[in-house]
Amino acid sequence: MKIYRDFTSQEEIDAQYNIGAGLPGWESWIDRYIADSETARQKLDCELDIQYGPTLDEQLDIFPSTHANSPVLVFIHGGYWRALSSKEFSFIASALVEQGITVVVSNYSLCPKVSIAEISRQNRAVIAWLGKNSQTYNGDPERIFVSGHSAGAHLTAMVCSTNWQAEYGLSQDIVKGGIAISGVFDLQPFRYSYLQPVLLLSHELIRQQSPCFTIPEVGPAMLMSVGEKESSEFHRQAQDYQQARQAAGMKSEFQVEPGEDHFSILYNLLDPASPLFGKVMEMINADI
Secondary structure, three states, X not given: OOOXXXXXXXXXXXXXXXXXXXXXXXXHHHHHHHHHHHHHXXXXXXXXXEEOOOOOOOEEEEEOOOOOOEEEEEEEOOOOOOOOOHHHHHHHHHHXXXXXXXXXXXXXXXXXXXXXXXXXXXXXXXXXXXXXXXXXXXXXXXXXXXXXXXXXXXXXXXXXXXXXXXXXXXXXXXXXXXXXXXXXXXXXXXHHOOOHHHHOOOHHHHHHHOHHHOXXXXXXXXXXXXXXXXXXXXXXXXXXXXXXXXXXXXXXXXXXXXXXXXXHHHHHHHOXXXXXXXXXXXXXXXXX
């Protein structure tokens, strides 16, 4: 009996989505993230642990551009909604700040303390906060972009699916573009995976929190980027979401990063010569 698409068992699903099991020594990537993030915080101007919401987890680490009215790029970290924090991802700012971009790394509550729905709400609150406060950090509130990796890519898509006018009283185009890196856009397989005891997914939550089921009528341009070495399901999910958005009339691209896996792909945001970095800058500069 099929439980999701052509999958008939949890083992088959986990083989596609349990990233650590498929990448021996993956922990060394987290160690590298931590070390490089400490270096970034030492070298770059930054303001840490800025409260954007009422709970202690709702904090931002901001790396301001040296130029006033610079574009703002929000980065939402991954960790399958149940691990890591903003502090492991300060390194993302390293090359982007040099390009005149104010980089904001968001922190949020984790499952099972809160649901994925609450995590989505918190990251939407980041955008609302920046709409009012980004100029304090040399950011232009009219040029906000959002990016994320893994679970953060899912959250990026949820942010880009928001009805900003109806829910927040903000301009519908407050987010000018989204970059979803190594993301998942259909949460259904996780209900049958090793993550379910932590994520506690219900049918209703899946329908409400899967970007592929919540395609908006209007939304910003998005790039879905996946590492060449990632599992076929990560490639399929990104392609399916890109095609669904295109069918709804929204500008969407899919791009494979040659030679990269689920963890190495993030370092392309530090390499101005990489395809991913080029697409990020192309999206931001197109909005000038």
